[in-house]
Each structure stands twice: as C-alpha cells, then as structure tokens.
Amino acid sequence: MNEQRAPIQTYELNVSEYERQVLVLKRKRSVIAWIRLLIALLAIIVIKLIWHTELWIIICSIVAAIACFLYVVSIDTDAKEKMQNLERLIAINKEEIDILNGDFLGREDGRQLEIPHHPYAQDLDIFGTASLYQYISRCTAAQSKQLLANALLQPAGKENILLKQDAVKELAAKINWRQQLQSSGMEKPVTIATETKIKNWLQAPPVFNSKFWKWLGYIFPVISLTTIFLYLNDNITPQVFYLLAFCFLIFAFSLSKKIHTTWLLLSKIVPEVDTLYRQLDSIEREDFKSDFITTIKKDIQSNDLQQASKEILLLKNILNRFDVRLNVFAFYILNTFLLWDLWQILSLNEWKKKNELSVPQWFKAIAETEVVSSIAALAFNQPAWCYPIIADEHFTLQATTLGHPLIADNKRVNNNYALNGTGKVSIITGSNMGGKSTFLRSIGVNTVLALMGSPVCASSFTISPVLLMSSMRIADNLAESTSTFYAELKKLKSIIEAVNRNEKVFILLDEILRGTNSLDRHTGSKALIKQLIQHNAVAVAATHDVELAKLETDFPFAISNYHFDVQVENEELYFDYKLKEGICTSLNASILMKKIGIELSGG
Numbered sequence: 001m002n003e004q005r006a007p008i009q010t011y012e013l014n015v016s017e018y019e020r021q022v023l024v025l026k027r028k029r030s031v032i033a034w035i036r037l038l039i040a041l042l043a044i045i046v047i048k049l050i051w052h053t054e055l056w057i058i059i060c061s062i063v064a065a066i067a068c069f070l071y072v073v074s075i076d077t078d079a080k081e082k083m084q085n086l087e088r089l090i091a092i093n094k095e096e097i098d099i100l101n102g103d104f105l106g107r108e109d110g111r112q113l114e115i116p117h118h119p120y121a122q123d124l125d126i127f128g129t130a131s132l133y134q135y136i137s138r139c140t141a142a143q144s145k146q147l148l149a150n151a152l153l154q155p156a157g158k159e160n161i162l163l164k165q166d167a168v169k170e171l172a173a174k175i176n177w178r179q180q181l182q183s184s185g186m187e188k189p190v191t192i193a194t195e196t197k198i199k200n201w202l203q204a205p206p207v208f209n210s211k212f213w214k215w216l217g218y219i220f221p222v223i224s225l226t227t228i229f230l231y232l233n234d235n236i237t238p239q240v241f242y243l244l245a246f247c248f249l250i251f252a253f254s255l256s257k258k259i260h261t262t263w264l265l266l267s268k269i270v271p272e273v274d275t276l277y278r279q280l281d282s283i284e285r286e287d288f289k290s291d292f293i294t295t296i297k298k299d300i301q302s303n304d305l306q307q308a309s310k311e312i313l314l315l316k317n318i319l320n321r322f323d324v325r326l327n328v329f330a331f332y333i334l335n336t337f338l339l340w341d342l343w344q345i346l347s348l349n350e351w352k353k354k355n356e357l358s359v360p361q362w363f364k365a366i367a368e369t370e371v372v373s374s375i376a377a378l379a380f381n382q383p384a385w386c387y388p389i390i391a392d393e394h395f396t397l398q399a400t401t402l403g404h405p406l407i408a409d410n411k412r413v414n415n416n417y418a419l420n421g422t423g424k425v426s427i428i429t430g431s432n433m434g435g436k437s438t439f440l441r442s443i444g445v446n447t448v449l450a451l452m453g454s455p456v457c458a459s460s461f462t463i464s465p466v467l468l469m470s471s472m473r474i475a476d477n478l479a480e481s482t483s484t485f486y487a488e489l490k491k492l493k494s495i496i497e498a499v500n501r502n503e504k505v506f507i508l509l510d511e512i513l514r515g516t517n518s519l520d521r522h523t524g525s526k527a528l529i530k531q532l533i534q535h536n537a538v539a540v541a542a543t544h545d546v547e548l549a550k551l552e553t554d555f556p557f558a559i560s561n562y563h564f565d566v567q568v569e570n571e572e573l574y575f576d577y578k579l580k581e582g583i584c585t586s587l588n589a590s591i592l593m594k595k596i597g598i599e600l601s602g603g
Helices: 002-049 055-100 132-136 142-153 158-173 175-187 192-203 211-232 238-266 270-285 291-299 308-326 328-338 340-355 359-381 436-450 484-500 518-534 546-554 589-595
Strands: 396-402 415-420 424-430 460-463 467-471 505-510 538-543 559-564 566-569 572-575
Touching: 002 055, 002 175, 055 175, 055 359, 132 142, 132 359, 132 436, 142 192, 142 359, 158 175, 158 291, 158 359, 175 270, 175 359, 192 238, 192 340, 192 359, 211 238, 211 328, 211 340, 238 308, 238 328, 238 340, 270 291, 270 308, 270 359, 291 359, 308 328, 308 340, 308 359, 328 340, 396 436, 415 424, 415 436, 424 436, 424 518, 424 546, 436 460, 436 467, 436 505, 436 538, 467 484, 484 505, 484 518, 518 538, 518 546, 538 546, 546 559
Parallel strands: 424 538, 424 559, 467 505, 505 538
Antiparallel strands: 396 415, 396 460, 566 572
16 A cells, blocks of 8 residues: 555645635635626726716716626636636546546446457456546546556557657656646546547538638728718618618528538537647647657648647637527628638638648647556556567566556565466466456456556556456356357367468467367367467466366476465365466365255265
8 A cells, every 4th residue: 555655645635725716716716706706897987977978978988898808707717717727637636546446436437448358458458437448547538548558459560659658758757748638638638529520521622712702801891881981971871771682681681591500510610629739739738758759749730830739729719600500699790791700711711721631639649648647557557567568479477576557566476487488378276266367357457557568556567468268267158149159169269260361369268168068178278288389379368277286297388377375274264366287186076066065075
C-alpha cells in the first residue's frame, strides 16, 4: 500500500484544492448576481430620471446599461464554466482514488468494443466487468476508446512500443495537464457520428462555390439596406418597400433552401466541435519532449502551419452563426436583408478548402493522445511497476515479481518466471484453486500491457514482440449450436493453424480438452504438446493431468515443469500461490469432495 500513498495523496490534495476554488467561485457568482440586480435597478432609475431629456441621451444611457449588464453576464458565464471544469476535475480525482482502492467496477467496461473469437480477449478479461480496459481507460472520445481497444487487441511493433513508453513516462508526470485534457473531453465527448458528419460534408461538392455568389453577397446587402434607408427617409412609398422586401425574402429563401442540406449535415455538432477545439488547444499549448507526442503536435498543424485549434474555433464560430436560423425572427430579418445563410456557406466553403486534408489528422491526434494519457495515468498510479524491455530475438520472456495487475497489492502474490527459446513448453501442474489460471492470466495480461507501451506489474520484465493466443475460458454457444468441447476445438484449431504458418506466437493453455473423457483428453493433450514442440512453438500449459508432466523425460530440453501446491492441516487447505519447479504431488480434489459430503471410502 505504501507504493500507492503518493498518488493517493496527490489526488486528495487536488480534490481539496479544487473544492476550495469552487467555493471561491460560488461566492464570486453570488456577488455578480447582486451586481446584475443593482445594474438593472440603477438603469431603471436613471432612465426614469432622464426620460424627458433629449432622445440621444436616453438611447446612450440604455446602450450603456445593456453593455454593463452583458459584461457582468460574461464574467458570470466564465466563472460558471470554470466552476463546472473544477467539478469535473474533482470527480476525476475522486475516481482515481477509488481506482487505487480497487473500486473501479462501475466504470465503462468497453464490452461493445470486444471482437468475437479474438485470440485472447475473453480469456484475459480485456473487456467487461473487472477488465483491463475498465481499469486503464481515461478516454472520453469514441475514437480514443476504439484506439485503446485496438491497442489491447493488437500488439504494436518494437519501435512503436518504445516511442509510446517514452511518451507515457513524460505524460505520467504531467498529471494536471492529463486531467485537464480528460475534463475537456468529458463535457461533450467527441463521437464517431460527428466525425462522420464532418467527413461527409468535406467530401460533398461545395454549394455556391463560384465568385458570382461572393460578389452577390456584397452587392445584395447594399441594395436591401439602401431600400430601407430610402423608405425611412420617405423616398419610396410603403407599397414599393413592401414589394421589394417581399422580393428580397423570396430570393433569400430560394438560396436558403439549397443551403438547408448542408445545415442539416452540420447541425447540433457545435458542442463536440468545441470539445475538439479545447483538446487540440491543450495539446498545442503544452511543451513536450517525447517523439511520439511531438509528432502528434506537429501533425495537427495545417499545411500553412496554422494552429488546428484556431481553425476548429473558426469552424465553431461559423456554425454558431449558421445556427441563427434556429431563431425564426432573426432568420427572417438577416436572410431577407443580408443573405445571412449565403455568407455562412461561403465561409464554410473557404474553411473546407483550407482544412479538408487536415481534419482526419485532428481526430486521430485526440485519439492517440487520450490513449497514451490513459496509460500514463496507470503509470502514475503504479510507480513500482516497471517498463518492459522489448527483446529482438524470438522467443524471450523473463519476469521477476510478476503479478496480476487487477489484483490488489495486499492480496497479490508475485512470482518469478522465465521462458527462453523456441520449441519450448512450460507445463504447470497443481491442485484446484492453487493459482495456475491466475498465473497464466498474469503472464498474458502483462504481455498485452508490455506490447502496447505500458508499464507492467513486475519489478523487471523482458518480452519479445509476439502474437498472443490462448485457450483458457471455454463456453458453449447455444446460438451457434456449439458445445463446450467443440468451442475449444475451434480455438485450438486457430492456434494450430498459426503454429503451422510459423507465426511468432506465444500460447497460453489452461486444462486442454477439458470437455472430453480422461483418456482422450490425455492422448490429445500429449499429441498437441508434441506438435507444438515440433513446430518450434512457445507455450505455457496448466493442467491437472500430472501424467503430461512426464513428457519432460522424452523432451528434456523442450519441456520444463512447474507447479502450485497446497498444504493440508487438519483437512484444511492452505495456498501460498507460489510457483515452484517440478511436478505437483499434493492434490486437493479428494479433500474438497469430502468437505461437501461425498463419502469416498464407501464401497
């Protein structure tokens, strides 16, 4: 628990400081509310006192009162946004404290991101309740969540792993920056639907793209506003003015009708565009040293080196102006006399032309940054974990004090383990509940972490880039009319095919062929292990079948035996969950059966 004290203290201090700042802002907003009321009352009194003076004085007084009121409102709006941000930061830090205390089962579990029939995802609890994804993810954008899932499901190459390790080390220390990035994303998370809308708009042919429409945008308001001026000065009759205004209206709405499709495509995305702006701005403003993040920062610049955040802010402002059409009164007036929609579509055309090629990179940058930031949060929370060494040769696995990342420190039992070379199989025998399956998952989960650039739950860890495959947790499938035994055969078939293709795979097997009788099970398991050795595969196999361990006699350089045992005292079982060399000789099935009432000594 001492290893976790520093992170917990950091989060507790953050919560205390942010709560203090929230109280300050609440008092400030309370004062602002009184100031707003005072301005309104003073404005009423002043206007009443000067009501019989000259008109320009009254107008100036009203304008000044409105300006002061709006200024105070803007200050209150800023304070409100800061307070909401602080409240999100408080929630983030409290959640980190819960995660460190082992309470993370209520977080998003990523189950919808799981790929059916994946080589190891289900066996290693990559997704779902009490999963690795649930423990790691700090992602807010849908694109980030998908990219994190991809990283957990597909190992990266050595170069990419090392680049990510450096980025994780750097971001782990930038706790306030990471949390602000997360807070910005939480307000209105970026979705794939919004990215798709923007991409569809970028790919669609531009509307009103010729120079004629730009000239019309300048000329039309001159004509319409001149008409208003002439009418107000009695140079034209009301009948003529109404006729011209009606013509302006018909023309303006004929244009707006053609623009409506674009508006529908881009409507309601402003909040997410604002999130994109805030997150990109956060990346651009921060100084980074690691190559992975500096490359991301460089890539979000547009072709003329214009900052992406400014371009996104410009898009947000255009879309906000476009949404004026939601106000019916403003829509009629602004379009009839200024061709408001035409001006917005011309601005969008210009923005599209400038940024069309850059937009996909902006979404990618947010996803990559949030994924690395998620791993960095894990690294900060677990300072005792190590960054793995990625070996060039195939195959190397060396680990000291290896443990399962999702087991609490005070309950976790760590083990040392090594497996080097090809055509090697470690056979682990042991009693029920002795720790075989947990040990296999410890190897597997830490391998997944290592090959995505994350620190691992060990004091040292060396691994080769490999494709991890497993057959551990087998379940029948009624929808596919698949029995447990056949489901396992399908898994083993995919493993054998990969081995026969000479792929660099690392295989984890738990109770091979458990769905058949003991004779077939032993025969099949023995044949499979021999086949793995002959094809230079690498595997760790856990089994209750101690007879399999005798294969070490026939393959002394290929098979190594380990076991987890159990101590029995007064018919009570005691497990130490420590990996030991050799074959297990103490099994506990008979004791367990007797404890539930099976009379083994009967005839």
